[in-house]
Amino acid sequence: xxxxxxxxxxxxxxxxxxxxxxxxxxxxxxxxxxxxxxxxxxxxxxxxxxxxxxxxxxxxxxxxxxxxxxxxxxxxxxxxxxxxxxxxxxxxxxxxxxxxxxxxxxxxxxxxxxxxxxxxxxxxxxxxxxxxxxxxxxxxxxxxxxxxxxxxxxxxxxxxxxxxxxxxxxxxxxxxxxxxxxxxxxxxxxxxxxxxxxxxxxxxxxxxxxxxxxxxxxxxxxxxxxxxxxxxxxxxxxxxxxxxxxxxxxxxxxxxxxxxxxxxxxxxxxxxxxxxxxxxxxxxxxxxxxxxx
Numbered sequence: 001x002x003x004x005x006x007x008x009x010x011x012x013x014x015x016x017x018x019x020x021x022x023x024x025x026x027x028x029x030x031x032x033x034x035x036x037x038x039x040x041x042x043x044x045x046x047x048x049x050x051x052x053x054x055x056x057x058x059x060x061x062x063x064x065x066x067x068x069x070x071x072x073x074x075x076x077x078x079x080x081x082x083x084x085x086x087x088x089x090x091x092x093x094x095x096x097x098x099x100x101x102x103x104x105x106x107x108x109x110x111x112x113x114x115x116x117x118x119x120x121x122x123x124x125x126x127x128x129x130x131x132x133x134x135x136x137x138x139x140x141x142x143x144x145x146x147x148x149x150x151x152x153x154x155x156x157x158x159x160x161x162x163x164x165x166x167x168x169x170x171x172x173x174x175x176x177x178x179x180x181x182x183x184x185x186x187x188x189x190x191x192x193x194x195x196x197x198x199x200x201x202x203x204x205x206x207x208x209x210x211x212x213x214x215x216x217x218x219x220x221x222x223x224x225x226x227x228x229x230x231x232x233x234x235x236x237x238x239x240x241x242x243x244x245x246x247x248x249x250x251x252x253x254x255x256x257x258x259x260x261x262x263x264x265x266x267x268x269x270x271x272x273x274x275x276x277x278x279x280x281x282x283x284x285x286x287x288x289x290x291x292x293x
Contacts, residue, residue, distance in 0.1 A: 004032070004033045004115075004116040005032075005113050005114060005115055005116055006029055006030060006031045006032070006033075006113075006114055006116050006124070007029070007030050007032075007090045007111065007112065007113050007114070008027055008028060008029035008030070008090070008111075008112055008114065008128065009027070009028050009090055009091070009094060009108045009109065009110065009111045009112070010024045010026070010027050010108070010109060010110040010132065011024070011025055011026030011027060011028065011041070011067075011099075011106065011107075011108055012024055012025065012106070012107055012108070012109050012110070013025045013048060013055070013060070013105055013106060014104075014105050014106075014107055015051070015052050015055075015105065022109075023047065023048055023051065024110075024132050024133075025041060025042065025045065025048060025060065026039065026040065026041035026064065026067070027039070027040050027041070027128055027129075027132060027133075028067070028071070028090075028094060028098070028108070029124070029125065029128065030090055030093070031116065031121060033116060034121065035075075035078035036075055036078075036121065037071045037074055037075055038071065038121065038125050039064075039067045039068055039071045039215070040125055040128060040129050040133070040213060040215070041064050041067075041133070042133040043213070043214065043253055044253075045057055045060065045061075048060075056105075060106070063099075063106060067098060068215060070097065070098060074097065089111070090111050091108070091111050094108050095108075122216060122219075122220070125216070126211075126212060126216070129212060129213065145208075145210050146208055146210045146247040146276070147208045147210065147247075148206040148207065148208050150208075150247075151206035151207075151208060151245045151246075151247055151276070151279075152192050152193075152206045152245075154276075154279060155193070155204070155206070155245060155279060155282075155283060156169060156193075158279060158280055158283035158284075159175075159283050159286060159287055161283075162283075162284070162287035162291070172290065173290065174195055174196040174290045175193065175194070175195045175196075175286075175290055176193070176194045176195070177192070177193060178190060178191075178192065179191045179192075179193065179194035179203065181203070181234075181238075181240070183231060183234040184234070189227075189231075191203040191204055191205055192204055192205065192206065195286055195289070195290055196289075196290070197289040197290075198289075199239050200239050200240070200241050201238070201239060201240050201241070202240075202241050202242075202243045202272075202286075203240055203241065203242050203243065204243045204245065205224075205242060205243070205244050205245070206244075206245040206247075207220070207224055207244050207245065207246055207247075208246070208247040209221075209246065209247060209248055209249055209254075209258050209261055210247045210248065210249050210250060211249060211254070212251075213254075214254060214256075214257035217249065217254060217257040217258055217260075217261050218257060218260070218261065220261070221260070221261035221264045221265060222264065224244070224265060225264050225265055225267065225268065228242055228265070228268040228270070228271050229267070229268050231270075232268055232269065232270060235270045236270065240270065241270050241271075241272060242268070242270055242271045242272065243272045243274060243282070244265060244271060244272065244273050244274065245274045245276070245279060245282075246262075246273055246274065246275050246276060247276050248275065248276070
């Protein structure tokens with residue numbers, strides 16, 4: 001069972017101190033168990049500009065960039081969180097590290113505690129985003145998100161088309177489901193599917209970038225880049241190749257962050273990227289290599 005709490009504060013735009021008008025335009029969450037901060041915000045300030053046509057949008061977005069940079073720096077130096085805990089309060093920490101309280105339009109407020117109900121920080125931040133900032137975007141509720149489970153199911157279904165009725169993937173030679181590797185003394189790493197092609201073993205990992213925010217795409221890309229980069233020597237010694245099945249975001253506003261993610265993941269030399277539309281040809285390559293042996 002996951003125990004613990006996390007704390008978050010809303011970044012608010014105070015258009016008029018006299019009138020007391022406030023709109024939530026961002027959020028910082030702190031996860032003490034992981035010594036990690038997350039900053040989320042709407043990409044487009046549609047609701048804010050509708051309410052206040054003369055809002056200083058460029059200034060606000062420059063603050064967003066600064067907060068993101070500051071969060072990245074702090075997350076890379078977790079010792080900076082040493083003197084901060086839930087009892088000490090998030091407010092003082094944000095005042096010291098991000099935005100001092102004054103009479104300006106941008107202020108942190110509404111500090112809240114919440115139960116850490118899952119270790120999946122991405123899931124928590126997405127739910128917080130939907131709770132506070134879904135009003136800033138127009139989204140087709142009928143469009144289904146392509147996640148890792150859908151990518152994996154599609155790949156398995158395509159592989160299955162090459163098998164006869166009395167065959168199954170888990171009984172096919174040179175293909176392995178739930179394949180694990182254990183580099184050196186590190187914890188084991190699981191891959192959904194692995195298959196052998198002559199001298200190489202392909203380790204298949206579905207990775208979906210069908211997300212809602214550019215920082216989510218950036219964070220996920222760096223996470224997998226770091227993992228694959230760390231495994232390069234081990235992969236060379238054991239003739240492993242990492243085949244990454246990708247799903248791109250549906251929003252055109254996120255195509256550029258996705259392209260940046262692709263360029264990052266292409267850097268490790270033993271990584272092959274397979275985009276969703278290329279999955280049928282990759283599945284054919286998989287089965288032809290397996291059945292020819």
